[in-house]
Amino acid sequence: MRSSNPVLSANSMDSFRGEFFPTSQSMTIQGAATKSLILLGLCIGTGSMTFAMTQGANPGAAMPWMIGGVIGSLIFGMATTFKPTWAPTTAPLYALAEGLLLGAISGMYEKMFNGIVPQAALATLGTMAAMLFAYKTGVIKASRGFVMGVAAATGGIALMYFVAMICSFFGIQMSFLYKPSPFSIAISVGIVIVAALNLIIDFAAIQQAAAQGAPKYYEWYTAFGLMVTLVWLYVEILRLLSLIASSKSND
Template identity: 45%
Template sequence: MASGNPLFNEKAYEEALCRTQRCEGIMTLQGTINKAFFLLFLCMTGGVLGFRHYQAWGAFLIPIALVCLALAMTVIFTKKTAPLLAPFYALGEGLVLGMISASFSTLYDGIAGQAVTITLLVFLLMLFIYKTGLIRVTRGFSTGVIAATGAVALFYVGSLVLMFFGIHVSYFTENTTTNLIINIIICVIAALNFLLDFKFIDTLTSEVAVPKFMEWYAAFSLMVTLVWLYLDILRALGRGRSR
């Protein structure tokens, strides 16, 4: 089964399947959840530091973001590095989010706390929906979310390319009603990705044998979706406040 999160795919896990008896430990659902919450704790710790010391860290925003990107790419292509690099990624990404949140807070008081609360509630809501089966993660549902996620990715990449060549992209600069609606739709798509990710992890931990280090990789992948959701929720709240 495929997942909307590009870091969750059958090839990624197939490469790490325990095909012999040499695996030192097996990936479990509970272990993955524990590591996901640990990375979340590190991310929030970094967020607090970045938020409180925005003036001191502000000049390092782009370098830290680039380091986080390098760490993420390393984990994606060398999955065994996840236990070592995922915590550093979470902490660094937290610093970046904290600084971005601080800049938003200078314009909209209390917006960062609202965004954090909403993001965590959405994550827990998606986990509840998955556990209770309120939304069934069928093949058709998965295909739809994957297609929507791909469209969002193309939109972001295309926008960055256009802005690199000096072409104005209104979505990132103008707080229109249309942009707010698009923003909310993107938040919904990000949230739905959690259902696919939970299903994929559940399937792997119950039907196949995967090495223990993949718990870190899975937790890291969930963190990527969480960061995406938070940033778009923050942007949506900012647009709502500006109206």
């Protein structure tokens, strides 16, 4: 299974492929699900702290924590990706750091659009539940063609964001990404759909890893990979809701 999520790629399984691990030392789907809930809880915990700071009398107090979250999530995210055996330690640290960042970002959106964060959170959880149901019932199958299509779309989105970032350094703004308009909302909807479809591939990758008898630490690693997709999905839903809210206020 070649996932479009760089974390849950086929190459990440090379470190243990061909080895045999006793049942007590092997990954299980239930174990991966439990680790995913732990990471989500850690992320929500630190996120609640920075979110509360942005809603207080001194919103700027959240900025150092936000910067720390950016640095920490990059360091621990890269460490987990390139050294999966470290995942039992680095994945929880990533979740804590990512929470600091997401909490501050969410707080900023909440300041501008009251009630948007609960909507985005519920939409993210609902989307994950719907994708899991679709995968388990076979409504959507992670076929080779499906995986290649989603991977290509994900790569295109990443390239678009990279070009937008480079252009911003030269004072060029890609307004169709950030300014509210029917076109920008349509693009945002498309990105949310692609992010959601990545969950199907993540579920399949986790199931395959368990079937191949991956070592126990891989539960943390796959939980980390799933969380990366969920973070992306949440941020994109948050952005979509903000575009819709802004569009309505301009009418």
